[in-house]
Amino acid sequence: MAESPVRRTGGRSAQVRATVLNAGLAELVDVGFHALSLEGIAKRAGVNKTTLYRRWGTREALMLDAVRERAFTKVPIPDTGTLRDDLVELVRAAIANLQTPEVQAMVRVGISLAPHESSVATMVSSFWTERLAVDGVIVERAIDRGEIAPVDPGSVIEAVLGPPYFRLLITGRPVTDDFLVATVDLVLSGLRS
Amino acid sequence: MAESPVRRTGGRSAQVRATVLNAGLAELVDVGFHALSLEGIAKRAGVNKTTLYRRWGTREALMLDAVRERAFTKVPIPDTGTLRDDLVELVRAAIANLQTPEVQAMVRVGISLAPHESSVATMVSSFWTERLAVDGVIVERAIDRGEIAPVDPGSVIEAVLGPPYFRLLITGRPVTDDFLVATVDLVLSGLRS
Numbered sequence A, B: 001m002a003e004s005p006v007r008r009t010g011g012r013s014a015q016v017r018a019t020v021l022n023a024g025l026a027e028l029v030d031v032g033f034h035a036l037s038l039e040g041i042a043k044r045a046g047v048n049k050t051t052l053y054r055r056w057g058t059r060e061a062l063m064l065d066a067v068r069e070r071a072f073t074k075v076p077i078p079d080t081g082t083l084r085d086d087l088v089e090l091v092r093a094a095i096a097n098l099q100t101p102e103v104q105a106m107v108r109v110g111i112s113l114a115p116h117e118s119s120v121a122t123m124v125s126s127f128w129t130e131r132l133a134v135d136g137v138i139v140e141r142a143i144d145r146g147e148i149a150p151v152d153p154g155s156v157i158e159a160v161l162g163p164p165y166f167r168l169l170i171t172g173r174p175v176t177d178d179f180l181v182a183t184v185d186l187v188l189s190g191l192r193s
Helices: A010-031 A038-045 A049-055 A059-074 A083-098 A101-113 A118-144 A153-171 A177-192 B010-035 B038-045 B049-055 B059-074 B083-098 B101-113 B118-144 B153-171 B177-192
Strands: none
Touching (some): A010 A101, A038 A059, A059 A118, A101 B101, A153 B101, A153 B153, B010 B038, B010 B101
C-alpha cells in the first residue's frame, strides 16, 4: 500500500477500516471460518497485513468489529415515538441483516464454534451484551413514556427476536413480514395485559 | 454379531435399534459430524455395519431417527388439563433435552451445515415439521377446551421455544426456570388479550 499524507487523516483511516471489515465478511463467506486468516483478509482488502495485526491482533477481534459495524449501519435504533413501531422496524432490519450471506455465516459460525473455542464464545457474547443494551433503549424509552410497566429491556428484545431467529435457523418455516409483525404484537399484548 | 433365534423378535430388534441410535449420538459428540460414519457408529454399537446400511442407508437418516427417538422419549407431550401447565412442562423438557451434549451437538450441526448440505437441511426440516405438529396438539386441545381463540398451533410452540433457544444458542444469557415460565406467561397473556 502506498504511503501518502492523506493516510493519517480520519477519512482515509476510516475508509481503510471499512474496506478491511467488508473484506473480512466477504472472505468468511468464501473460505469459511476454519480457513479465515488476517493474512487472507489483508490480501483481499489490498492492505498490508501488519496493519491488520497492529489494529486488530486476531481474526476474532476483526470479525467482532465487522459484525458490530454491520449491525450499527444496517440495524439502526428507531425512534418513531411508539414502542410497537420501534420494535417492528428493529425486527425487520435485524432479520433482513441476518438474511444476508455475510451475517448468516457469522451467526452460524458463532453457534457451531462457541462451545469449542473460547475466543469465538467471547466474540459472540461481547456482541450480544452490547447489542441487547443498545436495542434495549427502545424499551427504556417506552417505559419512560409510560407505555409499558418496567421490565428488563433485554428480555423484550429477546422475546421479539427469538421466534424469527428460531424460524430462520431451526425450524426453517418461512419468515414473512406478517410473522414478524404478529410476533411483535403478541409480545406487546402480553406486556400490556 | 452372533445370530440367534431371539434376534428376529421385536424386543431384540428394538434393543439393537436403541443401541445403534445411542451410539450415533455418542459418536457425534466424540468425533463431530464431519467424521461421523455408519461404519464408526456400527463399531461403537458392536453391530455389523451391513445392518446399519440396510436399516438406515445414510448417516443422516440414522441421526434423524436418533433425535426423533430422543425427543419422543425425553420430551413427551404433557396433558395436564391447562395450556399454561402443558406449555411450561413442554418447554422445561425441551430445553433440558437441548442442554444435553448429544442434542446440542445435533442442533449446532444442523444450523451450521443446513445451508450447505441438502441432506442435513432435509433432516432438520423433517424433524421440525413432525415435532411442531406433535407439540401443537397441546394448543389444539386448548382451543377445543375454549381456553384460547383459534390460532396456528405451530406458531405458539415457536413463540415459547424461540426465546430460550435464542438465549442458549445466540445471546448466551442464562436460561433459568423463571425465564422459561415468564416466556410462557408472556405468550399466554398475549394470546388471551
